[in-house]
Amino acid sequence: MQNIPFKxxxxxxxxxxxxxxxxxxxxxxxxxxxxxxxxxxxxxSSSDLYAVVCAANDFxxxxxxxxxxxxxxxxxxxxxxxxxxxxxxxxxxxxxxGDLSExxxxxxxxxxxxxxSEEGYTDLTGVLAxxxxxxxxxxxxxxxxxxxxxxxxxxxxxxxxxxxxxAPPEGDMTPPDGGMAPPDGAGGGATNSAYGAANYHIALxxxxxxxxDWMLQFGGHHMAYNITYxxxxxxxxxxxxxxxxxxxxxxxxxxxxxxxDEGAALVAMFAGxxxxxxxxxxxxxxxxxxVLVGPDNGSGVLPTDYPIGSNRRGVLVSELTQAQQALVxxxxxxxxxxxxxxxxxxxxxxYFSAAALADTYIAWAGTESAGVDVDVSGTYMRIDxxxxxxxxxxxxxVIIQGQTHYHSVYRDKTMDYGDSL
Amino acid sequence: xxxxxxxxxxxxxxxxxxxxTGHAHPASASAISxxxxxxxxxLEVQLPLDQLAIAAPQLSVTDGSPLAGETxxxxxxYLAQHISVxxxxxxxxxxxxxxxxxxxxxxxxxxxxxxxxxxxxxxxxYVYKLRADPVLxxxxxxxIYLRKTSSDGQxxxxxxxxxxxxxxxxxxVPPGWGKGFGHMLLTGAKHIAEGADHLLFLLCxxxxxxxxxxxxxxxxxxxxxxxxxxMAAIVTAFTLGHCTTLALSVLTPLQADSxxxxxxxxxxxxxxxxxxxxxxxxxxxxxxxAGFGLxxxxxxxxxxxxxxxxLNSRLLALAGFNLGIELVQLVLVLAFLxxxxxxxxxxxxxxxxxxxxxxxxIVALIWMAQRAFDWPAGMDIGALLPTPELRYGVAMLSMLxxxxxxxxxxxxxxxxxxxxxxxx
Numbered sequence: 001m002q003n004i005p006f007k008x009x010x011x012x013x014x015x016x017x018x019x020x021x022x023x024x025x026x027x028x029x030x031x032x033x034x035x036x037x038x039x040x041x042x043x044x045s046s047s048d049l050y051a052v053v054c055a056a057n058d059f060x061x062x063x064x065x066x067x068x069x070x071x072x073x074x075x076x077x078x079x080x081x082x083x084x085x086x087x088x089x090x091x092x093x094x095x096x097x098g099d100l101s102e103x104x105x106x107x108x109x110x111x112x113x114x115x116x117s118e119e120g121y122t123d124l125t126g127v128l129a130x131x132x133x134x135x136x137x138x139x140x141x142x143x144x145x146x147x148x149x150x151x152x153x154x155x156x157x158x159x160x161x162x163x164x165x166x167a168p169p170e171g172d173m174t175p176p177d178g179g180m181a182p183p184d185g186a187g188g189g190a191t192n193s194a195y196g197a198a199n200y201h202i203a204l205x206x207x208x209x210x211x212x213d214w215m216l217q218f219g220g221h222h223m224a225y226n227i228t229y230x231x232x233x234x235x236x237x238x239x240x241x242x243x244x245x246x247x248x249x250x251x252x253x254x255x256x257x258x259x260x261d262e263g264a265a266l267v268a269m270f271a272g273x274x275x276x277x278x279x280x281x282x283x284x285x286x287x288x289x290x291v292l293v294g295p296d297n298g299s300g301v302l303p304t305d306y307p308i309g310s311n312r313r314g315v316l317v318s319e320l321t322q323a324q325q326a327l328v329x330x331x332x333x334x335x336x337x338x339x340x341x342x343x344x345x346x347x348x349x350x351y352f353s354a355a356a357l358a359d360t361y362i363a364w365a366g367t368e369s370a371g372v373d374v375d376v377s378g379t380y381m382r383i384d385x386x387x388x389x390x391x392x393x394x395x396x397x398v399i400i401q402g403q404t405h406y407h408s409v410y411r412d413k414t415m416d417y418g419d420s421l
Numbered sequence: 422x423x424x425x426x427x428x429x430x431x432x433x434x435x436x437x438x439x440x441x442t443g444h445a446h447p448a449s450a451s452a453i454s455x456x457x458x459x460x461x462x463x464l465e466v467q468l469p470l471d472q473l474a475i476a477a478p479q480l481s482v483t484d485g486s487p488l489a490g491e492t493x494x495x496x497x498x499y500l501a502q503h504i505s506v507x508x509x510x511x512x513x514x515x516x517x518x519x520x521x522x523x524x525x526x527x528x529x530x531x532x533x534x535x536x537x538x539x540x541x542x543x544x545x546x547y548v549y550k551l552r553a554d555p556v557l558x559x560x561x562x563x564x565i566y567l568r569k570t571s572s573d574g575q576x577x578x579x580x581x582x583x584x585x586x587x588x589x590x591x592x593x594v595p596p597g598w599g600k601g602f603g604h605m606l607l608t609g610a611k612h613i614a615e616g617a618d619h620l621l622f623l624l625c626x627x628x629x630x631x632x633x634x635x636x637x638x639x640x641x642x643x644x645x646x647x648x649x650x651x652m653a654a655i656v657t658a659f660t661l662g663h664c665t666t667l668a669l670s671v672l673t674p675l676q677a678d679s680x681x682x683x684x685x686x687x688x689x690x691x692x693x694x695x696x697x698x699x700x701x702x703x704x705x706x707x708x709x710x711a712g713f714g715l716x717x718x719x720x721x722x723x724x725x726x727x728x729x730x731x732l733n734s735r736l737l738a739l740a741g742f743n744l745g746i747e748l749v750q751l752v753l754v755l756a757f758l759x760x761x762x763x764x765x766x767x768x769x770x771x772x773x774x775x776x777x778x779x780x781x782x783i784v785a786l787i788w789m790a791q792r793a794f795d796w797p798a799g800m801d802i803g804a805l806l807p808t809p810e811l812r813y814g815v816a817m818l819s820m821l822x823x824x825x826x827x828x829x830x831x832x833x834x835x836x837x838x839x840x841x842x843x844x845x
Contacts, residue, residue, distance in 0.1 A: 287475045289449050290562040292584060305584045378475070393562070 075206025089194030094203025120338030126258025228418035244405035314363025360385035484530035609745025631765035662714020670722030697778035
């Protein structure tokens with residue numbers, strides 16, 4: 001193998017070269033191959049893609065070389081590409097927002113802002129705020145009844161909420177539980193909580209460029225943006241968003257409700273169905289405690305649990321009326337529309353082609369008598385196309401009890417990670 | 422490459438972290454650990470009650486109330502319906518439920534059950550198929566973590582069952598007769614090559630081979646041929662001894678207490694060492710080789726325990742394992758033989774004999790103390806001996822072997838007549 005640390009040290013330089021090399025190409029016809037600041041800023045605003053590469057380089061420029069080494073991973077590392085989770089307190093790639101300087105943090109958020117649409121960025125900041133809210137909520141004496149732990153007990157509760165490998169049965173060789181693992185990346189402060197925006201991570205896999213292969217990861221508890229850039233084509237999947245609380249909340253004087261629209265759009269989609277359609281869309285004999293195709297947890301491979309054959313059930317979108325189809329489109333846009341139009345439009349066109357709609361099911365599960373009610377734990381909604389995969393699961397509250405909260409995932413069955421694993 | 426490894430480490434830590442934080446809230450995943458012996462596959466099943474209630478509300482299994490009556494019957498039927506084991510050719514194993522109860526694991530209520538599946542007549546647990554979809558048949562987002570208890574008692578992660586992946590074919594040893602045989606051959610070879618006590622015992626016997634007892638003292642033998650015959654006889658006796666008990670241990674249900682056997686093995690090294698220092702008149706070396714060979718065979722057999730074979734695969738494993746032992750033994754004898762014979766022509770040989778005898782005796786005493794009283798605790802002489810010291814020994818002996826071969830050829834040219842060197 002090659003000398004990776006050395007290569008890594010060269011990456012920032014390569015990043016700059018990648019952009020300015022392109023600048024040279026573009027400007028050679030108009031300004032004789034010279035590059036200046038004005039050209040760069042013109043170019044950076046010339047397309048969504050240039051804007052993202054410029055923002056990535058601006059972010060890199062704010063970092064120390066040590067930070068750059070931590071931020072940048074190998075493009076070819078399939079395991080690293082799949083490192084994401086819905087859980088707080090687990091190891092993630094790259095740098096924690098809480099460890100960034102003010103300048104770097106602003107640049108990181110600026111990068112996220114141009115990589116996403118306005119709606120997408122609002123969702124991102126909303127989920128960050130929700131985690132700060134949970135952090136404050138958990139440590140302000142609102143901890144779950146019956147919990148005898150201090151603020152970071154919330155870590156264990158949330159961790160257990162999802163796909164936690166259980167302790168092996170008794171009688172085996174495993175030592176008894178020695179207590180909780182400390183949450184990762186919290187900086188070891190006095191309030192060492194796994195919650196809070198400071199624990200979210202940003203990472204780059206490969207050298208940002210407008211025509212090369214690279215990936216931007218931005219994620220933490222209830223958030224995973226895995227945006228892959230391959231030869232100028234953008235694949236914004238897999239994308240996980242969740243939020244607790246799912247209703248509007250106030251944090252630092254601002255009101256947030258990051259997934260209110262998403263939930264409402266899906267509920268409206270099912271509300272648009274008539275009684276028979278709603279019954280046909282119901283997944284009898286199926287229950288969902290969480291999304292089906294959840295975090296890849298560093299598996300390094302594409303998931304294998306998308307339903308196939310007769311397990312693909314529900315109501316075909318092609319059999320819906322125009323008005324009903326419009327509600328499906330509006331719901332899908334809540335996820336796909338989180339990315340710039342240049343990314344979202346071609347995807348929407350593909351997801352809503354006549355051929356795709358004839359193979360796209362909408363379905364729900366949960367308590368049939370309750371209907372599609374997001375306030376009922378176990379309510380589950382999904383859109384399952386030949387490529388498109390959107391799921392929302394409503395789980396009992398973890399920190400804020402007596403309410404449900406959302407877990408959602410948006411995937412593309414064929415183009416997750418830009419099909420680069 | 423480093424990146425990949427460190428990522429694996431990170432993931433492992435991450436998994437551990439998650440696993441260890443799983444307390445004080447309903448964990449939603451199930452776990453099944455498997456252990457198979459020759460005739461049975463035993464599953465320890467652990468299902469979270471909250472998820473079970475979603476998947477099978479009719480069971481009404483609740484935490485704290487003992488499983489009894491109708492609940493017990495229905496829960497047993499549910500487990501039988503959703504967990505099964507069959508042979509590779511889909512013949513079902515017979516289920517018996519050994520244990521079923523609810524209990525808290527890290528603060529969360531689970532249904533715990535131990536299910537035994539007996540292999541049908543004339544099939545082996547060599548390959549079996551597990552199908553398990555408790556909870557999963559309904560809760561599609563559910564995960565069942567499979568772990569396997571290997572023959573050395575270690576739990577290892579096997580797989581995660583999930584939606585559209587509810588069964589798994591499990592093989593007990595590397596598939597294929599040839600591969601299985603080769604595997605056992607290597608196991609046997611490795612076992613003796615790393616078994617310092619067996620090697621030391623054999624070395625003590627071999628050093629005495631070019632010698633004979635005269636008036637209660639060791640004297641060199643007259644001819645090379647005699648030494649060679651003697652060496653062959655010693656090795657054959659040892660082989661016959663350990664083959665007998667190895668076969669008995671593997672092919673019959675007879676079980677020996679491994680601690681006792683280990684102590685006896687150490688004692689055999691001690692006696693062989695004393696015999697080297699001064700010949701034990703009561704015990705002929707051949708008798709010693711055969712007799713203690715029996716004990717060493719029982720010790721070898723312990724390495725073959727828990728392999729879960731049927732008779733055919735056991736026989737094959739036995740043959741492979743034994744052949745591995747004999748091959749290594751043969752290589753060692755061939756490596757030591759010329760050097761020993763060569764050295765035995767000189768007065769120097771008595772120091773070799775005495776030195777090896779003293780060291781082997783001391784080491785054997787320590788082994789006996791360790792094995793009988795676990796003292797000194799934590800000390801592993803066995804780990805010290807074979808490597809790298811043994812490698813130096815083998816290297817030196819290889820040089821001697823070369824010298825020995827040259828010397829023997831010269832002597833043979835001088836008319837097969839060996840001079841009698843003055844000894845003690």
